[in-house]
Amino acid sequence: MLAYRHQFHAGNFADAFKHALLAQLVLALTRKDKPFFCLDTHAGIAHYDLQHEWTQKNAEYKNGIGLLWERKDAPSELAPYLDAVRAENPDGRLRYYPGSPRIIRRLLRSKDRMTLIELNKKDCESLVTQYARDRRVTVQCVDGYQALKAHLPPQERRGLVFIDSSFDRAREFQRLTQGLVAAHKKFSTGVYALWYPLMEPAAMGGFERGIVATGIRRILQMEVAIHPDDWMMSVRGCGLLVVNPPFGFEPVARTIVDWLWPVLSEAGAGYRKTAWLVPE
Ligand SMILES: C[S@@+](CC[C@H](N)C(=O)[O-])C[C@H]1O[C@@H](n2cnc3c(N)ncnc32)[C@H](O)[C@@H]1O
Structure with missing residues (x-):
């Protein structure tokens, strides 16, 4: 049994950041x-x-x-994400929050x-x-990194792989990098989105160097x-x-990151970034 349960963190700043970007990728x-x-x-529990x-x-x-829900000035780039949250709360009061499966699922077409x-x-x-009757969705109770090997490349030859680890084990940055390399070898044209928490600067430098070294x-x-x-006191940010x-x-x-950062940050603390770690 794993100790991490996303129910403790649902809808936090990291979810808002990753889900706003995820919706735009889909x-x-x-x-x-x-x-x-x-x-x-x-995948977590979706709801x-x-x-x-x-x-x-x-x-x-x-x-x-909670900081975004009442805002009237969110740019249209946030709309696919905010619409997904609104769809969970048709009475206009924030009570339910969609996880990544629901955010992705509502944008899928029948094919x-x-x-x-x-x-x-x-x-x-x-x-x-939840998805027993949904022919577009398959669920497997296995290790996510093993699944990368089993499900790639997809028959469609187009796709998005979202890796959103709970980072509750040691050496997760290494596991994430190795997972990306293994997946990319099988499906080099796929879109990959890898979430990570910001830890101490030395660990972040090591992670970035490891990713760049993959080629x-x-x-x-x-x-x-x-x-x-x-x-x-807690995770200071994420990427x-x-x-x-x-x-x-x-x-x-x-646009999403520039708008979110001042809304989410504590009195202008921290920073935001959108840049190529590795260009073309
Ligand atoms: C950050 S939460 C996922 C949140 C979800 N992606 C979302 O955006 O709503 C991480 C999830 O990964 C699960 N998990 C942890 N280790 C895993 C592994 N090796 N393979 C698959 N799932 C794992 C945890 O139980 C947890 O539900």
Whole structure:
């Protein structure tokens, strides 16, 4: 049994950041007629009640979606994400939060498909129940990194792989880098989105050098830090690496990140970034 449960963190600043970018990646794939495949390797439970006692414990959503929910000035680039949250809350009051499976699923067309991987048995069973009647969705209760090998390349030859690890084990940055290399070898044209928390600067430098050393090209990096560099109380920020970002994604991502950072950050602390870690 894994200790991490996303219910404790649902809707926090990291979710708002990753889900706003994720929705735009999926939307970009729908712009071409050909079907595509999405692989969500660390899927969580897809649907979160923000009133659940686990979520209420630290109420992290108040510093995430809670800061965005009432805003009237969000740029249109945020709309696919905010629409997904609104769809969970048709009465206009923020109570439920969609996880990555639901954010992806609502953008799929009838010809597209998605596979969800979740290692936590209970969480996975919940996904199996939710998607039992959905022919576009397959759920597997296995290791996300193993799933990369098993499901790639997809028959569609177009697709998005979202790797959103809970980072609750040592050496996760290495595992993430190795997972990307193995997946990219099998499916080099795929779009990959890798989420990571900001840890101490030495660890982040090592991660970036490791990614650059893989030789994989076209890697766009987005980060938001919402606390100062020396913050020790909780995760100070997070990032998303996107390999092979779809045409037009970079300016959209920059708009999202530039708008989100001052809204989410503590009194202007931290920084935001949208830049190529590895260009063409
Ligand atoms: C950050 S949460 C996922 C949140 C989800 N992607 C979302 O955006 O709504 C990480 C999830 O990965 C699961 N997990 C941890 N290790 C895993 C592994 N090796 N393979 C698959 N899932 C794993 C955890 O149980 C947890 O539900």
